[in-house]
Amino acid sequence: MSKRTATLTAYSLVLLILFFATNCYAVVWSSNELIEKSKELNGRKLNYRGELVTTSLNRGEYSWINLNDGFNAIGVWCKSSSLRDVKFAGDYKNKGDMIEVNGVFNRACSAHNGELDIHADTIKIVRYGHPVNRTIDTKRIESAIILFVVVFFAVIVFRKRL
Amino acid sequence: MILRPHLDDYKIIGFYLGKITISIGIAMMIPFIIALAYSEWQGAADFLLSISFTLLVGTLFSIICYTRKDLATMHAMSVAALSWIVAMFVSALPLYLSGHYGSYLDASFEAMSGYATTGLSLAIDLDHMASSYNFWRHLIMFMGGQGIVVIALTFLVRGTAGAFRMYVGEARDEKIMPNVVETARFIWLVSMVYLVLGSGALSIAGIWGGLPPLKAIFDSVCIFMAAWDTGGFAPQSQSILFYHNFLFEIITISLMLLGSINFALHYVVWTGNRRELYRNIEIVTLFISIIVTLSITAWGVLEKNVYAGSLPFSSKTFYHLISGHTGTGFSTIYPRQFINEWGALAMFGVTLAMAIGGSVCSTTGAIKVFRIGIIYKALRQEIKKMLIPETAIFVQKIHHIKDIVLEDKYVRISAIILISYVNLYIFGTVAGMLCGYSLSEALFESVSAAANVGLSCGITSPTMPSALKIVYILQMWAGRLEFIAVMVLFGMVIATFRGKR
Amino acid sequence: MIKTPFRTIWNAVLGISLELVLVYIFIFAGLAICFIWWTVFK
Numbered sequence: 001m002s003k004r005t006a007t008l009t010a011y012s013l014v015l016l017i018l019f020f021a022t023n024c025y026a027v028v029w030s031s032n033e034l035i036e037k038s039k040e041l042n043g044r045k046l047n048y049r050g051e052l053v054t055t056s057l058n059r060g061e062y063s064w065i066n067l068n069d070g071f072n073a074i075g076v077w078c079k080s081s082s083l084r085d086v087k088f089a090g091d092y093k094n095k096g097d098m099i100e101v102n103g104v105f106n107r108a109c110s111a112h113n114g115e116l117d118i119h120a121d122t123i124k125i126v127r128y129g130h131p132v133n134r135t136i137d138t139k140r141i142e143s144a145i146i147l148f149v150v151v152f153f154a155v156i157v158f159r160k161r162l
Numbered sequence: 163m164i165l166r167p168h169l170d171d172y173k174i175i176g177f178y179l180g181k182i183t184i185s186i187g188i189a190m191m192i193p194f195i196i197a198l199a200y201s202e203w204q205g206a207a208d209f210l211l212s213i214s215f216t217l218l219v220g221t222l223f224s225i226i227c228y229t230r231k232d233l234a235t236m237h238a239m240s241v242a243a244l245s246w247i248v249a250m251f252v253s254a255l256p257l258y259l260s261g262h263y264g265s266y267l268d269a270s271f272e273a274m275s276g277y278a279t280t281g282l283s284l285a286i287d288l289d290h291m292a293s294s295y296n297f298w299r300h301l302i303m304f305m306g307g308q309g310i311v312v313i314a315l316t317f318l319v320r321g322t323a324g325a326f327r328m329y330v331g332e333a334r335d336e337k338i339m340p341n342v343v344e345t346a347r348f349i350w351l352v353s354m355v356y357l358v359l360g361s362g363a364l365s366i367a368g369i370w371g372g373l374p375p376l377k378a379i380f381d382s383v384c385i386f387m388a389a390w391d392t393g394g395f396a397p398q399s400q401s402i403l404f405y406h407n408f409l410f411e412i413i414t415i416s417l418m419l420l421g422s423i424n425f426a427l428h429y430v431v432w433t434g435n436r437r438e439l440y441r442n443i444e445i446v447t448l449f450i451s452i453i454v455t456l457s458i459t460a461w462g463v464l465e466k467n468v469y470a471g472s473l474p475f476s477s478k479t480f481y482h483l484i485s486g487h488t489g490t491g492f493s494t495i496y497p498r499q500f501i502n503e504w505g506a507l508a509m510f511g512v513t514l515a516m517a518i519g520g521s522v523c524s525t526t527g528a529i530k531v532f533r534i535g536i537i538y539k540a541l542r543q544e545i546k547k548m549l550i551p552e553t554a555i556f557v558q559k560i561h562h563i564k565d566i567v568l569e570d571k572y573v574r575i576s577a578i579i580l581i582s583y584v585n586l587y588i589f590g591t592v593a594g595m596l597c598g599y600s601l602s603e604a605l606f607e608s609v610s611a612a613a614n615v616g617l618s619c620g621i622t623s624p625t626m627p628s629a630l631k632i633v634y635i636l637q638m639w640a641g642r643l644e645f646i647a648v649m650v651l652f653g654m655v656i657a658t659f660r661g662k663r
Numbered sequence: 664m665i666k667t668p669f670r671t672i673w674n675a676v677l678g679i680s681l682e683l684v685l686v687y688i689f690i691f692a693g694l695a696i697c698f699i700w701w702t703v704f705k
Contacts, residue, residue: 035496038503053289054398057372057406064372064406066398068289072496073400092202092292107468107503113408114474115494134204140259141207147214154221161228162184162221355679412690419686432678433671439685449689453696460700476697484693 026102031072034105038116042107048074048118049126052089052096067099076101077112078120088129098127166661167236167654173227174237175244178328180223182245182314186252187216189313192301193256197294205294208259216252233324239650242331245310246639250274253302260295262286264624267631274635276302277310278642279525281394281491281616282634284624288399293380299395300384306642307391307421307525308349309334315346333644336426336523352428353390360386360417367409385410389417391525394491394616401493411477414492415484422448422488422520424532430563443560444521447535448487455515456483462508479508482617487515489526491616500619506602509619513606516615517587527614527641529583533576536560540573582645586612586637593633594621612637 028047050067057064063080066073068090078101090096103120106112155162190213197205233241250273258269268284275282276299285291285299305313311328326342338345361382368378381397388395398404402414427445430438439445460479469475478494485492500509519528543558550556558568566572590608595601599621607621611634622634640648 035498036502038499054404055372055374055377059372066400066404068399073289073398073404075400075403075406077406090290092290108470108474108478110470110474112406113411113494114469114471114478115403115406116496116499117406136203136207140204140211144207144211144214147218148210151214151217151221154218154225158221158225161225355675359679415690416683416686419689420682423682428678428682431682432675434674434678436678436681439681445685449692452689452693456693456696457700460697461704464700464704472698472701475701476694479697480690480693 028100029105031069031074034074035072035116038105038107041105044105045103045121046105046118047100047102048076048105049098049100050074051129052086052099054091055089056083056086065099067101075112075115075117076103076120077109077117078103078123082120082123085125088131090129092132094131095129097125097129100124100126164653164657164661166663167658170229170231171237171654173229174231174233175240176223176227177229178233178237178241178314179245179248180220180225180227182241182310183220183223183248183252184217185220185314186249186305186310187213187220189301189305190216190256190298193294193298196297197292200293202292202294205260205292208256209294209298211259212252212256215255219248219252232322233327235327236650236654238324238327239331239647240654242311242328243639243643243647243651246274246277246643249277249310250635250639253277253298256295256298260291262288262291262295267628268624271631271635272299273302274638275616276300276393276395277306278614278638279303279307279391279393279489279527279616280611280614280638280642281388282611282618282622282638283395284622284631285399286624288397296397297380297384300387300393300397303391303393303395304387307387307393308353309346312346312349315343316350331643331647331650333642333647334425334523336424338426338429338523348429349425352425352432356390356417356420357383357386360390360413363413364410367407367413368405370409371405371407373405385414386417389414389490389492390421392418392421392488392490392520392527392614393525394485396492400496403494403496408477411481411494414490415481418484418488418490418492421490422524422526424521424523426523426563427521435563438563441561443535443539443562444531447531447538448520451515451518451531451534452483452487455487455511455518456480457511458514459483459508459511462506462511463504465507466503466505468503482512483515486512486610486615486617487518488520489516489528489613489615491610491618493617497618497620497622500606500617501603509602509606512617513609516606516609516613516617517583519613528609528612529580532562533580536568536572536576537580539568540576543568579644583612583641586640586645590633590637593630597627597630607634608637612641614638614641 026047028049050069053066053068053073065076086097088094088096101120102122103118105118108114109117190209194209250270253273254269257263257272258266262285263269271284309332311332315325329342364382365378369375384397463479519530520526522530522532539558539560546556559565560568587609590612591605594604594608603619606619610617
């Protein structure tokens with residue numbers, strides 16, 4: 001192979017790789033963007049990622065999950081079977097599974113009373129959730145007990161005035 | 163000639179403030195027990211601290227200001243007005259300790275929003291809030307809707323003439339039963355009956371919709387309290403949209419409408435006078451008002467061409483109109499969608515509905531349909547007077563429980579309150595616009611705060627200017643108390659400095 | 664006439680039922696209005 005052909009092939013390969021790389025990069029939309037750009041995104045297949053919050057709502061063959069990306073929680077309608085591997089839903093005691101959904105975005109879904117939602121084609125658990133360890137502030141418990149005792153005595157001593 | 167208040171006057175106010183504060187401390191025991199039941203140890207500690215602090219404040223007030231005298235109108239109004247401020251400060255403590263609020267101001271905003279049954283929320287990460295704090299938010303709403311004074315009357319205060327004056331100060335002037343304590347108890351009875359029916363219905367609907375049973379019951383009680391007291395807090399950040407459940411929407415609409423009915427009307431209907439349901443001036447005015455504001459809103463939404471079918475269109479439009487008109491604030495769309503999808507005309511329709519409100523002596527806010535009805539009848543009377551022969555006498559009657567002659571004094575007070583609300587709406591709108599928001603947005607949010615509704619178009623958020631937070635707190639407070647108590651309080655403050663000795 | 668407890672409860676139950684009927688009249692009317700405007704607009 002001549003030097004020129006080799007260089008051309010190398011450049012072509014680089015361009016080819018870049019072309020595929022940029023097109024394989026999937027855009028994950030934020031909930032704010034979904035709400036602000038709802039007209040533009042209506043009916044499009046897109047990706048959204050958020051933490052599963054509170055609980056999934058099983059409606060038989062399909063379920064609702066609400067995914068919170070830190071700004072808003074968006075409702076996702078998906079097949080109940082795709083939620084088999086879900087471990088945690090986010091609440092006080094747990095951090096929920098981070099779920100990425102690929103599906104059709106609806107600005108005012110006719111099937112669901114005009115709600116803004118995503119009809120999921122695929123569900124992917126990006127990161128499992130876990131129970132949250134919370135340390136208790138012992139100072140507060142001490143202050144609480146001391147204060148309570150003070151009030152208790154105040155009520156007893158001055159009970160005629162209350 | 164206004165006299166300077168005496169030390170005795172301050173003592174009376176302080177004493178009853180103390181009693182009311184103690185009642186709130188006792189009420190905090192409920193979320194404390196819930197925290198223990200759910201093993202939320204930090205929550206339990208926070209509530210124990212808050213209970214102790216609140217009881218301490220209340221006890222100190224009662225001990226230092228001890229008096230056996232009864233309240234005169236001036237005292238009662240001042241207590242009514244001040245108790246809401248004190249309640250706000252002490253109730254904000256557990257919320258602030260939860261860590262879900264950016265500042266004590268934010269927590270106070272939330273507390274006032276709860277008591278005033280508004281429903282605007284500054285909570286951060288609500289979806290991860292512990293059940294005890296969340297329940298406290300909703301319980302505050304329930305207490306505010308019933309009336310903080312009503313709560314105190316139920317447990318701690320004797321049913322004296324002064325007690326009745328406090329009750330009036332809290333914008334409840336219907337004398338439902340001869341004794342004010344009996345009146346307070348009846349209000350509780352109606353609320354408890356619908357608590358059982360409403361929470362029951364919601365629980366069943368929730369379980370059908372896929373909620374775990376315990377969660378369904380917890381949420382149902384919380385949502386009942388917010389719907390019946392036309393408040394609008396919800397356990398999750400998406401409001402009612404979280405549930406994706408049309409049964410929830412129907413049941414909450416029913417509860418919202420029931421909660422916007424005058425308690426006096428509940429009383430007469432429950433004791434046999436069923437015809438009142440269609441003869442009453444408030445029911446008739448509310449019906450007409452809903453139709454008019456709904457039409458404006460519907461037209462606005464249709465222009466924007468958002469919904470593909472008549473059913474989604476109807477259910478979304480009707481839900482938010484009722485939510486606004488009854489002053490609840492539940493929503494099945496995101497706040498910014500009001501601006502993006504619904505547009506200015508639809509927002510104006512909802513704003514108008516919010517500005518009008520529900521019945522007097524109910525849990526709703528705003529001008530209230532009774533006054534709208536009165537002013538309409540007064541206008542009719544004026545026009546008729548000019549058309550009939552000069553020697554003829556025309557007496558205008560209205561029907562509210564019984565037939566009442568429309569006297570000038572009713573028209574006068576209704577007009578004064580209406581003008582006061584409009585001024586309050588304008589004040590908040592100007593404040594919003596000074597902070598950079600458009601007229602449509604600022605008006606919507608201002609009316610939502612002053613009329614104690616809670617629908618938001620996006621202005622209310624933890625990042626909004628602190629000055630605007632304070633403005634909305636004052637609006638919620640003044641709007642809930644229907645001005646008189648607030649004005650009497652200011653009058654007392656002025657009299658302290660300028661009154662005759 | 665002395666009201667027996669039965670009468671009191673019966674009145675209350677009837678009252679609640681009629682209040683619920685009123686609520687559903689409101690809901691029906693509201694949805695009907697929306698539907699009418701939808702048809703007119705389209």
